[in-house]
Amino acid sequence: MIGIELVIAEITGLTAPDLERWINNDWVRPQGPAGAYLFQDIDVARVRLICELRFDLRIDEETLPVVLMLLDQIYGLRRELRQQRSGALPPAPARA
Amino acid sequence: MARDATLEVIRAAYRKLAKKHHPDLNPGDAKAEARFKRLSAAHQLLTDPVKRARFDSGEIDAEGAETPRPGFYRDHAEGPSGYRYAPEGEDEPDLGSMFGAMFGERRGRRNAGPRHGEDRRYSLTAPFLDAVNGASTRLTLPDGRTLDVRIPPATADGATLRLRGQGGAGGGRAGGEGGVPGDALIEITVAPHAFFRRDGADIRLDLPVTLAEAALGGLIDVPTPGGPVRMRVPAGSDSLTQLRLRGRGVPAHGQHAAGDLIATLRVTIGTPDPALIAFLQGFTPEHKMNPRQAMEATA
Numbered sequence: 001m002i003g004i005e006l007v008i009a010e011i012t013g014l015t016a017p018d019l020e021r022w023i024n025n026d027w028v029r030p031q032g033p034a035g036a037y038l039f040q041d042i043d044v045a046r047v048r049l050i051c052e053l054r055f056d057l058r059i060d061e062e063t064l065p066v067v068l069m070l071l072d073q074i075y076g077l078r079r080e081l082r083q084q085r086s087g088a089l090p091p092a093p094a095r096a
Numbered sequence: 097m098a099r100d101a102t103l104e105v106i107r108a109a110y111r112k113l114a115k116k117h118h119p120d121l122n123p124g125d126a127k128a129e130a131r132f133k134r135l136s137a138a139h140q141l142l143t144d145p146v147k148r149a150r151f152d153s154g155e156i157d158a159e160g161a162e163t164p165r166p167g168f169y170r171d172h173a174e175g176p177s178g179y180r181y182a183p184e185g186e187d188e189p190d191l192g193s194m195f196g197a198m199f200g201e202r203r204g205r206r207n208a209g210p211r212h213g214e215d216r217r218y219s220l221t222a223p224f225l226d227a228v229n230g231a232s233t234r235l236t237l238p239d240g241r242t243l244d245v246r247i248p249p250a251t252a253d254g255a256t257l258r259l260r261g262q263g264g265a266g267g268g269r270a271g272g273e274g275g276v277p278g279d280a281l282i283e284i285t286v287a288p289h290a291f292f293r294r295d296g297a298d299i300r301l302d303l304p305v306t307l308a309e310a311a312l313g314g315l316i317d318v319p320t321p322g323g324p325v326r327m328r329v330p331a332g333s334d335s336l337t338q339l340r341l342r343g344r345g346v347p348a349h350g351q352h353a354a355g356d357l358i359a360t361l362r363v364t365i366g367t368p369d370p371a372l373i374a375f376l377q378g379f380t381p382e383h384k385m386n387p388r389q390a391m392e393a394t395a
Contacts, residue, residue: 010166029180029181040177040180041167041172041177042169042172042173042175042177042178042180042181043180044166045166045167045168045169045171045172046169046172046181048166048169049120049168049169052114052118052120053118056110056111056114057111057114057115057118058111069183071120071121071173072181072182072183073183074123075123075170075173075174075178075181076178076182076183078123078124078173078174079173079174079175079178079179079182082174
């Protein structure tokens with residue numbers, strides 16, 4: 001798990017205001033309280049995805065939540081399918 | 097792409113292709129990642145003036161610009177950590193039941209609880225009145241067990257009853273212990289009735305009446321699903337007259353009010369009585385009536 005400064009340093013083109021806004025929009029859900037966020041690998045990968053959608057593919061911030069919501073549904077379905085195929089996954093971690 | 101393409105043209109082309117090939121937008125396509133990496137490499141190379149110059153002059157090949165890229169979101173999203181971004185408010189049952197219905201097999205539960213046994217399907221033919229009024233019946237299963245089935249009032253033909261826990265045994269995938277048994281699904285076929293027909297909440301019935309009952313009117317007993325009911329036939333009722341007995345159709349159930357019994361009169365002569373024949377032979381109507389007048393007018 002890494003802090004917010006490291007995430008910003010690791011992803012080119014990402015600024016602190018952008019990331020903080022995305023966290024406030026609930027697009028990214030790091031653990032910990034505001035000011036002491038901790039990012040897991042999946043959070044970093046998601047920030048990188050949002051960056052690419054936002055800056056490389058020029059999807060504006062009005063449209064982005066729709067894209068993310070649809071993506072989350074697709075991944076939810078795929079997760080479910082995978083679980084159906086393989087039996088049980090480890091229990092879902094409690095959401096913060 | 098033209099050798100002299102501008103940065104703008106290159107970027108637009110990249111955006112167009114990236115929207116199509118981004119691996120996180122193509123979670124099921126294993127080749128998307130390779131395509132996207134080639135695309136990114138080309139984009140990086142062509143938008144970097146120094147590298148582009150070297151590429152154009154043949155110093156480096158197309159792979160020369162590739163830099164290792166950290167993992168994609170999709171590498172995480174389908175694993176357990178992906179639950180952190182599961183859509184809000186949409187929980188297991190919806191997806192689970194959808195997959196259960198799609199594959200018709202027992203389904204696991206997210207919380208690694210005991211597995212459901214299989215649902216078993218049976219069919220049962222119910223007498224018409226049992227389906228209308230509700231009834232209890234006993235079903236003997238192929239394996240010798242018996243099931244007491246309660247048919248609720250107003251059960252329609254083709255309806256399926258679910259008996260919780262009466263299907264296949266639960267347990268682990270090898271049929272172990274401690275699981276929740278599946279359900280028994282019982283599809284009801286409603287047998288036709290000799291004279292009642294169901295029409296939604298109403299029951300229809302062809303009701304034979306004598307010539308005297310139709311002409312003079314009077315009280316007659318009419319069969320209904322709930323037992324015979326006395327009904328007044330108005331004087332001068334023709335064949336095909338429909339009489340409605342309110343609330344004597346399918347009984348009230350749940351939120352639904354009771355339906356009606358709709359009786360269609362059929363004037364029945366049968367074998368004419370000699371007295372009736374004699375009467376009709378000497379009978380001269382006061383007002384001559386031709387019941388086929390309308391037909392003759394249009395013919």
